[in-house]
Amino acid sequence: MNYRIVFQTLGKILLVEATLIVLPLMISLIYHETEMIVPFITTSGILCICGFLLVKLIKPNNANLFPKEAFAIVSLSWILVSLFGCLPYIFSGVVNNFFDALFESVSGFSTTGATVLSDVENLSKGLLFWRSFSQWLGGMGILVFVLAILPNVDPRSMYILKAESPGPKVGKLVSKVKVTAIILYLIYIVLTLTLTILLKIAGLPWFDSVVHALSVAGTGGFSIKNSSIMAYQNIPAEIIIAIFMLFFAINFNLYYFILIGQGKQILKNEEFRFFVIIVVISTLIVAINIMNLYGNFGNSLHHAIFQVASIISTTGLTTTDFNFWPSLSKWILIILMITGGCAGSTCGGIKLSRVIILGKTIKNEIKYSLHPNQVITTKFEQKRVEEDVLRGVVSFIIAYFFIVLLGTLIISIENVDLLSSLTSVLTCISNVGPGFNLVGPTENFAFFSNFSKLILSIIMLAGRLEIFPILVLFTPRLWKKA
Amino acid sequence: MVRVLIFLTIDFFLWFFNLHVEGTQMRIIIVGAGKIGKAIINTLVKENHDIIVVDILADVVEDIVNTYDVKGVVGNGASYEILMEAEANKAELLIACTPSDELNILSCLVSKKCGVIHTIARVRNPEYSKQMDFFRNELGVSMTVNPELATAEEIHEILKFPGALKVEHFANHRVEIVGLSIPKNSPLIGKRIMDIRKEYNLKMLICIVERDKQAYIPDGSFVLQEDDKIYVNAQKTEINQFFKKIGQLKTKAKQVMIIGGSKISYYLAQKLIDNNVAVKIIELDKERCQILSELLPEADIIHGEGSDQTLLQAEGIEYVDALVTLTGFDEENIIISLYAKLKNVPKVITKINRYDLTDILRETELDTIVTPKEVTTNIILRYVRSLQNTIDSEVKTLYQLVNNQVEAIEFYIPDSTKYTGIKLKDLAIKPNILVASIIRNNKVIIPSGNDYLQAKDSVIVITTNKQIRDLEDILE
Numbered sequence: 042m043n044y045r046i047v048f049q050t051l052g053k054i055l056l057v058e059a060t061l062i063v064l065p066l067m068i069s070l071i072y073h074e075t076e077m078i079v080p081f082i083t084t085s086g087i088l089c090i091c092g093f094l095l096v097k098l099i100k101p102n103n104a105n106l107f108p109k110e111a112f113a114i115v116s117l118s119w120i121l122v123s124l125f126g127c128l129p130y131i132f133s134g135v136v137n138n139f140f141d142a143l144f145e146s147v148s149g150f151s152t153t154g155a156t157v158l159s160d161v162e163n164l165s166k167g168l169l170f171w172r173s174f175s176q177w178l179g180g181m182g183i184l185v186f187v188l189a190i191l192p193n194v195d196p197r198s199m200y201i202l203k204a205e206s207p208g209p210k211v212g213k214l215v216s217k218v219k220v221t222a223i224i225l226y227l228i229y230i231v232l233t234l235t236l237t238i239l240l241k242i243a244g245l246p247w248f249d250s251v252v253h254a255l256s257v258a259g260t261g262g263f264s265i266k267n268s269s270i271m272a273y274q275n276i277p278a279e280i281i282i283a284i285f286m287l288f289f290a291i292n293f294n295l296y297y298f299i300l301i302g303q304g305k306q307i308l309k310n311e312e313f314r315f316f317v318i319i320v321v322i323s324t325l326i327v328a329i330n331i332m333n334l335y336g337n338f339g340n341s342l343h344h345a346i347f348q349v350a351s352i353i354s355t356t357g358l359t360t361t362d363f364n365f366w367p368s369l370s371k372w373i374l375i376i377l378m379i380t381g382g383c384a385g386s387t388c389g390g391i392k393l394s395r396v397i398i399l400g401k402t403i404k405n406e407i408k409y410s411l412h413p414n415q416v417i418t419t420k421f422e423q424k425r426v427e428e429d430v431l432r433g434v435v436s437f438i439i440a441y442f443f444i445v446l447l448g449t450l451i452i453s454i455e456n457v458d459l460l461s462s463l464t465s466v467l468t469c470i471s472n473v474g475p476g477f478n479l480v481g482p483t484e485n486f487a488f489f490s491n492f493s494k495l496i497l498s499i500i501m502l503a504g505r506l507e508i509f510p511i512l513v514l515f516t517p518r519l520w521k522k523a
Numbered sequence: 524m525v526r527v528l529i530f531l532t533i534d535f536f537l538w539f540f541n542l543h544v545e546g547t548q549m550r551i552i553i554v555g556a557g558k559i560g561k562a563i564i565n566t567l568v569k570e571n572h573d574i575i576v577v578d579i580l581a582d583v584v585e586d587i588v589n590t591y592d593v594k595g596v597v598g599n600g601a602s603y604e605i606l607m608e609a610e611a612n613k614a615e616l617l618i619a620c621t622p623s624d625e626l627n628i629l630s631c632l633v634s635k636k637c638g639v640i641h642t643i644a645r646v647r648n649p650e651y652s653k654q655m656d657f658f659r660n661e662l663g664v665s666m667t668v669n670p671e672l673a674t675a676e677e678i679h680e681i682l683k684f685p686g687a688l689k690v691e692h693f694a695n696h697r698v699e700i701v702g703l704s705i706p707k708n709s710p711l712i713g714k715r716i717m718d719i720r721k722e723y724n725l726k727m728l729i730c731i732v733e734r735d736k737q738a739y740i741p742d743g744s745f746v747l748q749e750d751d752k753i754y755v756n757a758q759k760t761e762i763n764q765f766f767k768k769i770g771q772l773k774t775k776a777k778q779v780m781i782i783g784g785s786k787i788s789y790y791l792a793q794k795l796i797d798n799n800v801a802v803k804i805i806e807l808d809k810e811r812c813q814i815l816s817e818l819l820p821e822a823d824i825i826h827g828e829g830s831d832q833t834l835l836q837a838e839g840i841e842y843v844d845a846l847v848t849l850t851g852f853d854e855e856n857i858i859i860s861l862y863a864k865l866k867n868v869p870k871v872i873t874k875i876n877r878y879d880l881t882d883i884l885r886e887t888e889l890d891t892i893v894t895p896k897e898v899t900t901n902i903i904l905r906y907v908r909s910l911q912n913t914i915d916s917e918v919k920t921l922y923q924l925v926n927n928q929v930e931a932i933e934f935y936i937p938d939s940t941k942y943t944g945i946k947l948k949d950l951a952i953k954p955n956i957l958v959a960s961i962i963r964n965n966k967v968i969i970p971s972g973n974d975y976l977q978a979k980d981s982v983i984v985i986t987t988n989k990q991i992r993d994l995e996d997i998l999e
Contacts, residue, residue, distance in 0.1 A: 196592035199588060213588065
């Protein structure tokens with residue numbers, strides 16, 4: 042492996058993070074939170090020094106960037122960014138425990154939105170902004186951001202874009218990697234700004250609108266209220282958020298198609314159609330199932346659609362405590378938690394395109410068993426699915442469930458009940474946020490031991506990076522020079 | 524309305540991130556990502572064009588999309604649907620270089636109807652090559668390239684100047700740049716460039732010196748050493764005079780031996796025979812020998828193994844003026860060429876398919892190496908660049924020399940500007956830039972410091988600075 046290029050890129054990423062920490066610092070200055078100035082400046086300083094040392098001291102002797110290096114850059118930078126990102130929590134004294142801070146930071150960048158803080162309303166505005174901003178960055182991807190702003194992007198950075206972006210097949214929007222990254226972020230920024238303004242119009246204060254828009258955009262789900270979005274009792278805002286959560290769960294390529302005037306492509310998109318069908322069906326079933334809890338169908342439909350949108354987009358904001366819902370609705374939510382939204386969006390989970398491809402593979406397998414000599418091609422989005430994509434999908438899904446099982450096994454050492462331990466792992470690997478029972482929407486993850494918090498942090502990162510970039514870190518082959 | 528606004532924002536961001544799309548950039552579709560396709564992509568990407576690759580093989584496209592800043596489309600490049608997916612309606616140029624002639628031509632025709640302005644097709648079947656004019660005038664295919672024919676032409680040019688390692692043409696063959704190496708006891712060793720021109724009293728310019736794989740644009744005080752490779756710019760007659768005066772004149776090859784009876788061999792033999800050169804072709808395949816003897820009655824066709832030293836000796840390898848190895852195997856070509864060098868054949872030309880090998884071959888005695896891929900790529904690139912330049916700049920043609928370290932660019936000066944009418948020695952020209960020739964009223968001037976540029980001149984500028992795209996760029 043080309044260590045030098047890896048470390049140099051890591052250095053650049055740390056410098057970018059150092060610059061970005063200026064934003065929450067400015068928020069703190071605006072709201073006269075003097076106690077937050079030192080923590081943010083120290084963090085930024087440490088990042089600057091580390092980044093500068095890496096960039097200046099390590100001069101790459103060649104610019105060879107291959108999949109190996111790209112994987113290492115992606116996974117190491119996410120780990121480093123999360124590690125440094127937890128410093129403001131520690132320096133401000135909000136958490137005393139390193140593992141709590143790490144969990145909070147990873148939960149931010151991985152857009153999970155699970156928290157160990159029982160009282161977020163007491164946090165300073167600067168820190169609240171940092172929490173949500175980290176989700177916004179993590180949503181579209183830290184490295185995609187870096188690719189968009191760095192000059193002279195190596196075309197081989199496509200490997201980085203691929204390793205970081207979710208979905209079974211990542212393509213370019215335009216011929217240049219850098220322009221692709223810029224367009225993605227532009228779409229992202231425009232959608233986020235629209236959401237902010239709409240929330241403000243719906244009656245939320247400016248700061249609350251911005252922070253919620255950031256965490257919805259990244260499909261993270263950090264709220265600045267202990268009882269999440271239900272604290273506002275603001276129906277229009279809830280509806281706006283529900284719609285935007287669905288927007289952010291759609292493949293961003295589709296927005297690009299609208300931009301270039303090929304809006305019709307969206308209707309042809311198999312994954313999008315599947316997404317709409319799933320949302321409609323599960324909303325209806327849940328709405329009918331929970332009707333007697335909320336009195337009338339209007340109310341239950343409102344809660345159903347918000348919760349379904351929140352879970353399928355893996356955001357994790359809630360308007361009601363679904364711990365008290367009937368089993369059928371709970372299981373629907375768990376399934377949505379596993380599938381997640383569309384590939385190429387900001388949400389987590391397996392992604393619907395993988396689910397579709399797997400479904401088709403199974404269907405074909407059934408055909409094979411009846412007619413062993415039949416030749417079948419699996420088609421997705423009107424195109425033949427290549428052998429390696431197929432293999433990738435199947436092994437990803439197997440790895441996903443393997444990690445869920447292993448994770449649950451480790452968490453169960455704490456002797457929490459089955460549903461709590463299973464859903465805590467599921468919610469972490471799919472980057473949702475809340476689970477059921479002890480980790481339900483009104484609860485938090487504070488009661489876990491440090492060891493479990495570390496494991497859950499790793500699982501969150503693995504979920505965000507779609508498992509393999511994190512798994513390769515543990516293979517000795519990655520670290521060999523040749 | 525909203526869309527316009529969004530596009531303006533995108534434009535602003537692109538400008539902000541210093542990515543603003545310059546006028547010279549084109550949208551180019553490349554159909555077929557084989558050896559030549561890749562080589563073209565490799566160069567055009569560096570020049571910041573918007574490139575879309577179309578190939579039938581998904582993994583090939585995948586690989587290229589991962590390595591270069593290009594977009595990929597998997598599918599048949601002659602299909603309307605696929606071409607529209609590659610946004611052919613917005614493309615300026617389509618280059619079709621799949622292995623199939625018919626597909627290439629069809630792809631050009633279909634894309635033309637989709638709205639592509641210029642199309643280039645690789646067509647290697649001689650039966651089609653004959654109707655190039657028809658393709659251009661009636662079907663609208665802007666250019667057809669035959670790799671084998673082009674390679675044969677290149678080899679033929681080298682054989683015309685046997686003392687030269689390489690010959691490049693400019694301005695419709697009026698100006699030539701000839702590369703030669705300086706052997707031991709050459710009278711040029713230890714001389715300053717400015718003295719050479721005086722001493723020999725010739726209208727010529729030494730415009731590039733290659734030393735230890737590094738290319739230099741020499742100034743007057745540059746001193747030549749043994750084993751330098753120099754590139755001389757002059758008219759044909761002057762070049763022969765120069766070769767004569769430095770004692771490196773080798774008479775034009777009269778007797779050429781070609782190993783391997785490929786298509787290139789056929790084209791080359793045909794050209795040589797037309798120029799009254801005796802040709803002997805050694806080919807392993809009996810049937811191919813028969814076809815060749817039918818096609819080339821004047822040539823000696825020998826059936827036998829080209830790497831068989833006894834056979835080569837029997838056929839008089841020691842007495843031929845030049846030997847060209849054109850078998851299908853690089854290794855065989857290299858070994859036969861080395862053997863020929865051992866036998867003191869005056870000129871040995873080695874054909875290599877894998878361009879990577881040229882780096883290894885630098886260490887051997889083989890100095891004249893021809894790569895069909897490079898030849899074809901250069902022809903296509905030349906067209907692309909001239910196209911790009913007709914769009915807004917004054918560049919007429921652009922050539923890459925010395926392993927792409929040096930560019931030779933032909934500019935046209937339409938009107939008088941601030942640099943016209945001033946003697947070259949009084950112009951503040953940037954370092955590593957040389958005005959190599961001026962073509963005025965169809966006459967070639969090899970300039971000295973007292974010459975000057977004027978309107979309607981064509982100028983050939985040689986530089987290692989690859990940012991020159993306008994004649995004004997050469998000035999400080």
